[in-house]
Amino acid sequence: MIRKIALSTLAAVVLLFYLPFAAFLHFTTGGELRLPTAGVVVTTLLLAVATAALAIALAYPAAYYLARRGSELEFALLVAPLWVGTLLKAYSLLVVFVLVERYFGLSLWGTPAGVLVGMVYEYFPYALLTLYAAVEKLTEGPINAARVLGASKMQTFLRVELPLTTPGVVAAFVLIFLFALGDVIMPAVLGAGKVYTFGSYVWDLYFKARDILSGGVMSTALAGLSLLATYVVFRTVRYSL
Amino acid sequence: MTLRVYTWLLIALFYAPIGVVVALSFNDSKLPYVWGGFTARWYQALVQWEQAWGALLNSFAIAIAVALVATALGLFMAYALRKVTHLAISQVAVVMPEVSEALAFAAALWLVYTYTGVNLFGPVGVFLAHLAYAIPMAHVLLAPYVTYVSRTVVEAARILGASEVKAVVYIVTPMLMPALTAAFLIVFANSFDTYIKTAFATEPGFVTAPILLWNYAARGRGDPTLYALATVMLIPSIAAAVIYFRAIKRYS
The missing domain is CATH 1.20.5 (Single alpha-helices involved in coiled-coils or other helix-helix interfaces)
Incomplete structure (x- = not known):
């Protein structure tokens, strides 16, 4: 009986998550598909790449430290923001931006930089977890070998440890890049409508244009990309670490 | 250093x-x-703001229902579908981009409405939308712990004559209590403060706490009553984080 319940639940999940594929049928029979402009796509891609790169750059040293000498408390503190809702994070940043503007004269609200700060803030824990897994699986062998053969600590890191953790870096990059592609809340709250991304476009298709079919195709394209990327991530994480 | x-x-x-x-x-x-x-006067203002109370209660009710159902179904799935491919489907569903998954529910509700005339937008739609995301999440969270328990102990119970349901209710559930609590709390916190999925599945008459915060805050309004609302909304997340890290310690 439990097996039946479990299987029907799985079927329901699959059906729901892959339902927008059905929207393609409408366009094969001659519906008009509304594509986003090139500008929207470029903004989204640039923001997503910058978010992924920045989040990884920030997270790598922390992940390295946590995997080697970190305490449970430090790990818990860095991962816990995962459970704070995106909207709450965006709202707190909005308040911080007001303070920053007042005291440093730096205006972040409504700029791409502000959205970038928000997205890095949101996706940092994902970078940390992925990189942590990569660094933790490094064995002492190659590191000791490099040290014994006369490499300095810096050389060991750059020429042995970093290359060995590259799959983790790639996985983290792909994961965050995808999350950032579909982000809606950060561009809307921190971008103040001036930073328009792919996520905002799908959002507007549904809420303003009420064109659920075009929206379905767009979101399916995004979901398809993420399926592919998740596959790549799982492969690299499973086989090369 | x-x-x-x-x-x-x-x-x-x-x-x-x-x-x-x-x-x-x-x-x-x-x-x-x-x-x-x-x-503490902003909290007094929050208490007197009826819409905020209603919104917080709505969020709370939805989150409790979603967490209960998702934890139970997630446990069943983790128990019955131990194959790697089944887990992979759930894993993929969990990392789905948020707009895609939200729009998928909107499309589903919309299809139901067009073909059967049943309008599910509102509380039921929000519940279903959260549930559809929460089930794979609970599955992924519980799977490692269920495999950890089920191998020998469940076999033993089954050989000694327990039915499958009995094995799950009397053996697996008590042993997994910490993990179940953790999954429950994470799903609860997630459902409590999710905005996008709610926005796509609700109707204007049904407001939850994140929707209210968005309606007032997204335009850059800095009313201290909203800071109080945001602080109250943090409580489930903090509770979930603390209890989760305590719960998983028992297995390591």
Whole structure:
């Protein structure tokens, strides 16, 4: 009986998550598909790449430290923001931006930089977890070998440890890049409508244009990309670490 | 040493924005950059704001229902579908981009409406939309612990004559209590403060706490009552995080 319940639940999940594929049928029979402009796509891609790169750059040293000498408390503190809702994070940043503007004269609200700060803030824990897994699986062998053969600590890191953790870096990059592609809340709250991304476009298709079919195709394209990327991530994480 | 300092600096940086909002909710001044002393009056204002109460209660009810159903179904799935491919489907569903998954539910509800005339937008739609995301999440969270317990113990119970349902109810559930609590709380916190999935599945008459915060805050309004609302909304997340890390310690 439990097996039946479990299987029907799985079927329901699959059906729901892959339902927008059905929207393609409408366009094969001659519906008009509304594509986003090139500008929207470029903004989204640039923001997503910058978010992924920045989040990884920030997270790598922390992940390295946590995997080697970190305490449970430090790990818990860095991962816990995962459970704070995106909207709450965006709202707190909005308040911080007001303070920053007042005291440093730096205006972040409504700029791409502000959205970038928000997205890095949101996706940092994902970078940390992925990189942590990569660094933790490094064995002492190659590191000791490099040290014994006369490499300095810096050389060991750059020429042995970093290359060995590259799959983790790639996985983290792909994961965050995808999350950032579909982000809606950060561009809307921190971008103040001036930073328009792919996520905002799908959002507007549904809420303003009420064109659920075009929206379905767009979101399916995004979901398809993420399926592919998740596959790549799982492969690299499973086989090369 | 430098790395340790760096890590703590990051921790401080990541908690600062949330800390600022919590601090400002006790600030006796309407301006965020003026500290006017400690006060609880914004919380009094929040208590008197009926719409906020309604929204918080709605969020709470939805989150409790979603967490209960998702934990139960997630446990069943983790127990019955132990194959790697089944887990992979759930894993993929969990990392789905948020707009895609939200729009998928909107499309599903819309299809139901067009073909059967049943309008599910509103509380039922929000419940289903959250549930569809929460089930794979609970599955992924519970799977490692269920495999850890089920191999020998369940076999033993089954050989001694327990039915499958009995084995799950009397053996697996009690043994997994910490993991179940953790999954329940994570799903609860997630459902409590999710905005996008709610926005796509609701109708204007049904407002949850994140929807209310969005309606007022997304336009850049800095009303201290909203800081109080945001602080109240943090409670489930903090509780979930603390209890989760305590619960998983028991298995390591």
